[in-house]
Amino acid sequence: MPAATDWTERSRELAQLLARAGLGDRAAFATLYERTSAHLFAVVLRIQRDRAQAEDILQEVYVNVWRSAQSFDAAQSQPLTWLTSIARNRAIDSLRRAQTQPQIQAAPTSGGDDEQDADVYEQVADESDGPLELLSRASDARALGRCMEGLSAVQRQSVALAFFDGLSHAEVAEQMRQPLGTVKSWVRRALMALKGCLDAAVHRDMAGSA
Numbered sequence: 001m002p003a004a005t006d007w008t009e010r011s012r013e014l015a016q017l018l019a020r021a022g023l024g025d026r027a028a029f030a031t032l033y034e035r036t037s038a039h040l041f042a043v044v045l046r047i048q049r050d051r052a053q054a055e056d057i058l059q060e061v062y063v064n065v066w067r068s069a070q071s072f073d074a075a076q077s078q079p080l081t082w083l084t085s086i087a088r089n090r091a092i093d094s095l096r097r098a099q100t101q102p103q104i105q106a107a108p109t110s111g112g113d114d115e116q117d118a119d120v121y122e123q124v125a126d127e128s129d130g131p132l133e134l135l136s137r138a139s140d141a142r143a144l145g146r147c148m149e150g151l152s153a154v155q156r157q158s159v160a161l162a163f164f165d166g167l168s169h170a171e172v173a174e175q176m177r178q179p180l181g182t183v184k185s186w187v188r189r190a191l192m193a194l195k196g197c198l199d200a201a202v203h204r205d206m207a208g209s210a
Helices: 009-022 026-047 051-071 079-098 112-123 131-137 141-149 153-164 169-176 180-209
Strands: none
Touching (some): 009 026, 009 051, 009 079, 026 079, 141 153, 141 180, 153 180
């Protein structure tokens, strides 16, 4: 992971807000919510389609963040990576409790270039399970690792920044010092490749358990 000095200004700001929230600063926590709630709500909606349930999950996410903000370690992950992981796990847990499967939904974003990000997801979506569902359902980390290894280096990096670090495409482009259109192309092709690979892994798992 790049050093904190290489982070975007947004990442540095979020890290400071998390640190202050970990010390019980409610004003910092409120600002953190304002800066990140739209992004985390979009993360939840991509997994949990029911908007009312997604809103409840989002509240659970921030209760969890308030309680565990002091455990955030900037040496281990970027702040939005950490927050996104909490949101994703909460959403997946809600689906497991309901014994349903994750489904893609294009969710609203905070604006700017992020508004175009949903287009990339829609271009690789069809009536079968999409890459976001398959990423969420991949309980075997080895299967995901093998599929990631099948991507090119730039595809792996762009997907990791977009999905595991929770960056927008514009932020990924800034991190990788590449044109925005190039980054979107890398992410789109990577998602299509991951879809095929993870779909095959899921079917193998189903066949093996039959």
